[in-house]
Amino acid sequence: MFEYAPAPESVRPPIKEHYGLFIGGEFTDAEDGAVFKSVNPSTEEALFTVAEAGEADVAKAVAAARQAQETVWGPMSGAERGKYLFRIARLLQERAREFAVAESMDNGKPIKETRDFDVPTAAQHFFYHAGWADKLAYAGLGADPRPLGVVGQVIPWNFPLLMLAWKIAPALACGNTVVLKPAETTPLTALMFAELCQEADLPPGVVNILPGAGAAGAAVVNSAVDKVAFTGSTAVGRAIAKAVAGSRKKVTLELGGKAANIVFDDAPIDQAVEGVVNGIFFNQGHVCCAGSRLLVQESVADDVLARLKARVETLRVGDPLDKNTDIGAINSAEQLARIRALAETGAGEGADVWQPACDLPERGFWFRPTVFTGVQQSMRIAQEEIFGPVLSVLTFRTPDEAIAKANNTPYGLSAGVWTEKGSKILWAAERLRAGVVWANTFNQFDAASPFGGLKESGYGREGGRQGLEAYLDV
Amino acid sequence: MGSILSGAEAASLVRALPGVDAVGLEARAAGLSTRSVKTTSKAHAIDLAISMIDLTTLEGADTPGKVRSLAAKAIRPDGDAPATAAVCVYPSMVAAAKEALAGSGVKVASVATGFPAGQVPLDVRLADTEAAVRAGADEIDMVINRGAFLAGDLERVFHEIKAVKAAAGDARLKVILETGELATYDAVRRASWLAMYAGADFIKTSTGKVGVNATLPVTLLMMQAVRDYRALTGVQVGVKPAGGIRNTKDAIKYLVTVNETLGDDWLSNEWFRFGASSLLNDLLMQRQKLKTGRYSGPDYVTVD
Numbered sequence: 001m002f003e004y005a006p007a008p009e010s011v012r013p014p015i016k017e018h019y020g021l022f023i024g025g026e027f028t029d030a031e032d033g034a035v036f037k038s039v040n041p042s043t044e045e046a047l048f049t050v051a052e053a054g055e056a057d058v059a060k061a062v063a064a065a066r067q068a069q070e071t072v073w074g075p076m077s078g079a080e081r082g083k084y085l086f087r088i089a090r091l092l093q094e095r096a097r098e099f100a101v102a103e104s105m106d107n108g109k110p111i112k113e114t115r116d117f118d119v120p121t122a123a124q125h126f127f128y129h130a131g132w133a134d135k136l137a138y139a140g141l142g143a144d145p146r147p148l149g150v151v152g153q154v155i156p157w158n159f160p161l162l163m164l165a166w167k168i169a170p171a172l173a174c175g176n177t178v179v180l181k182p183a184e185t186t187p188l189t190a191l192m193f194a195e196l197c198q199e200a201d202l203p204p205g206v207v208n209i210l211p212g213a214g215a216a217g218a219a220v221v222n223s224a225v226d227k228v229a230f231t232g233s234t235a236v237g238r239a240i241a242k243a244v245a246g247s248r249k250k251v252t253l254e255l256g257g258k259a260a261n262i263v264f265d266d267a268p269i270d271q272a273v274e275g276v277v278n279g280i281f282f283n284q285g286h287v288c289c290a291g292s293r294l295l296v297q298e299s300v301a302d303d304v305l306a307r308l309k310a311r312v313e314t315l316r317v318g319d320p321l322d323k324n325t326d327i328g329a330i331n332s333a334e335q336l337a338r339i340r341a342l343a344e345t346g347a348g349e350g351a352d353v354w355q356p357a358c359d360l361p362e363r364g365f366w367f368r369p370t371v372f373t374g375v376q377q378s379m380r381i382a383q384e385e386i387f388g389p390v391l392s393v394l395t396f397r398t399p400d401e402a403i404a405k406a407n408n409t410p411y412g413l414s415a416g417v418w419t420e421k422g423s424k425i426l427w428a429a430e431r432l433r434a435g436v437v438w439a440n441t442f443n444q445f446d447a448a449s450p451f452g453g454l455k456e457s458g459y460g461r462e463g464g465r466q467g468l469e470a471y472l473d474v
Numbered sequence: 475m476g477s478i479l480s481g482a483e484a485a486s487l488v489r490a491l492p493g494v495d496a497v498g499l500e501a502r503a504a505g506l507s508t509r510s511v512k513t514t515s516k517a518h519a520i521d522l523a524i525s526m527i528d529l530t531t532l533e534g535a536d537t538p539g540k541v542r543s544l545a546a547k548a549i550r551p552d553g554d555a556p557a558t559a560a561v562c563v564y565p566s567m568v569a570a571a572k573e574a575l576a577g578s579g580v581k582v583a584s585v586a587t588g589f590p591a592g593q594v595p596l597d598v599r600l601a602d603t604e605a606a607v608r609a610g611a612d613e614i615d616m617v618i619n620r621g622a623f624l625a626g627d628l629e630r631v632f633h634e635i636k637a638v639k640a641a642a643g644d645a646r647l648k649v650i651l652e653t654g655e656l657a658t659y660d661a662v663r664r665a666s667w668l669a670m671y672a673g674a675d676f677i678k679t680s681t682g683k684v685g686v687n688a689t690l691p692v693t694l695l696m697m698q699a700v701r702d703y704r705a706l707t708g709v710q711v712g713v714k715p716a717g718g719i720r721n722t723k724d725a726i727k728y729l730v731t732v733n734e735t736l737g738d739d740w741l742s743n744e745w746f747r748f749g750a751s752s753l754l755n756d757l758l759m760q761r762q763k764l765k766t767g768r769y770s771g772p773d774y775v776t777v778d
Contacts, residue, residue: 007510271498
């Protein structure tokens with residue numbers, strides 16, 4: 001066998017022992033002195049300590065953001081704002097490798113993905129929105145669209161830097177200032193981004209970063225912000241919608257999903273298998289738009305499954321900093337427990353479980369790539385978002401049945417269609433109730449392409465011209 | 475082994491193959507290209523790649539002297555480096571190659587069938603093949619009739635390959651699809667299967683004589699074809715990318731692709747070959763670098 005020797009990434013980012021909250025352009029500790037630890041999920045070792053924001057800190061950050069918005073950032077011309085955003089984008093590119101390694105260490109995802117996807121795409125979002133900053137009048141949202149003011153943003157742990165970019169880049173381009181809370185388990189790249197804002201000479205208060213857990217998020221939502229943008233679970237999204245109901249705060253939510261990846265019998269099978277693998281095992285399946293349900297036409301199901309298993313056997317699970325690792329660590333012990341519990345219900349409800357024979361490291365949070373076959377619509381693993389490397393395989397007989405099963409979920413974030421027949425792609429895309437429908441590909445993202453959900457997957461769009469609407473008073 | 479299918483059956487099976495999504499195929503090849511092969515695995519890959527080379531000279535100016543020089547290099551490329559798999563020459567040079575390689579274990583491969591265009595009558599192509607085998611060729615690299623393939627006459631292509639296979643006798647038959655002229659991935663998949671149904675022992679990408687030669691996506695597609703063909707028929711067929719693979723980095727990408735698409739069963743020169751000439755010296759330079767820790771230069775490997 002041709003074994004690959006370890007190929008560890010050699011760059012080590014300058015991670016500090018302790019980080020403060022980033023308020024008004026300065027790092028400062030929490031008013032009540034609270035701190036928490038961030039852990040490397042692939043080793044369970046603590047990486048650094050960080051101040052935990054409380055209500056007083058949130059109020060301070062919102063006040064700083066308000067002042068910056070009213071005195072500096074709001075009055076500034078779009079062209080000037082664009083210059084800052086271009087500068088941030090370029091700095092992100094210059095520091096790409098440091099950010100990629102830091103993200104991998106704090107999150108557990110493989111360096112291959114942070115290097116080739118997370119960081120470049122984050123930089124792309126800043127470049128893209130820098131270009132919009134002085135062209136907002138041409139976005140089709142009115143002659144002179146105004147910013148909303150101060151935006152509170154709460155982001156998840158699955159793509160820490162990229163979700164930050166999705167949130168901060170359009171907000172800033174549109175003239176808003178932000179108070180952003182990164183996820184409790186992955187604050188590192190947000191704090192490095194704060195340092196980068198200092199280096200870019202971004203006016204103090206334009207970007208404020210407040211690490212913390214759910215309580216800090218709730219404090220941001222309930223503070224004197226003009227808008228709340230949230231990406232995360234549907235349960236929390238629902239709580240946020242309730243909290244802001246009746247207030248003048250605007251809100252956009254990007255929530256969970258249980259996407260169907262539909263493989264018709266006339267699909268390009270080898271590429272469809274690649275797409276299915278990418279759809280569910282990309283980022284350990286910690287993707288809200290993951291293709292967690294494979295709907296395969298019964299007539300080709302055996303062939304597709306045999307190829308899928310052979311392909312999954314070649315996935316390399318292990319050290320996230322090894323350049324050849326395909327699947328890294330699960331982000332936290334809590335998430336691992338959730339995945340395990342749901343996977344157990346799959347076996348309990350009669351689905352057949354299959355996992356490749358791969359070794360897992362002894363320390364850290366790991367879960368083997370898992371394929372459930374013989375899954376029925378009524379089973380929990382076909383309905384609930386697992387948010388892990390677990391694929392549920394269902395079959396269908398006719399195109400109508402495929403659409404009916406695909407749409408039979410409270411979610412509506414994404415879907416995939418695999419067929420060589422163009423007319424069938426259009427037919428399916430018209431009928432699928434999902435914010436994004438990928439045809440003969442999956443998990444493709446671009447700053448110019450709006451992303452968002454239907455039904456319980458949320459509302460509002462991020463990216464593209466449409467995404468600007470979420471940060472403008474139109 | 476001879477085909478049990480009729481031309482009409484083979485043609486209809488080949489036409490019914492599923493399509494290839496070009497974007498997805500190229501994305502997969504690009505993904506495989508990002509594997510990082512270092513230290514011990516790189517040393518292993520370099521020696522494996524050397525042992526898989528069909529060291530090739532296919533020029534009008536080829537002489538017995540040139541062939542002897544190449545043969546000596548093939549047998550003992552550099553120090554303790556392994557020998558290459560074969561030396562690949564025109565039919566008129568087979569005798570010289572056979573003599574120079576006698577007893578070495580390095581095979582003599584001969585292009586035949588009116589290489590590279592194949593635009594000569596079938597009886598001439600068959601006579602070309604027979605002459606090469608008579609002169610001692612262990613392996614025959616034939617070209618398919620691209621004109622007939624593109625005109626849709628798959629049956630004719632099938633029968634011609636079968637006829638060459640019969641003419642080649644015990645020599646292993648490599649069927650060159652000339653993928654650069656077939657142009658689409660769908661056509662490459664069909665041609666691969668047609669060649670295998672007709673009895674090919676190897677399917678080979680290119681002659682090296684047209685603008686587009688071996689590419690990683692095309693070779694990946696052909697690997698998927700031999701994998702699926704064995705699953706269907708139990709018969710294993712080899713793959714040979716040729717033309718355009720000039721350095722170690724590229725060769726390793728191909729080996730990674732064999733490793734993750736076909737696995738162990740194809741990871742030897744019995745089932746995978748590189749058709750190349752300048753690749754060998756780059757592999758040898760990288761080999762020296764791994765051994766000594768210093769980069770050598772072109773003056774530290776032989777010009778043959």
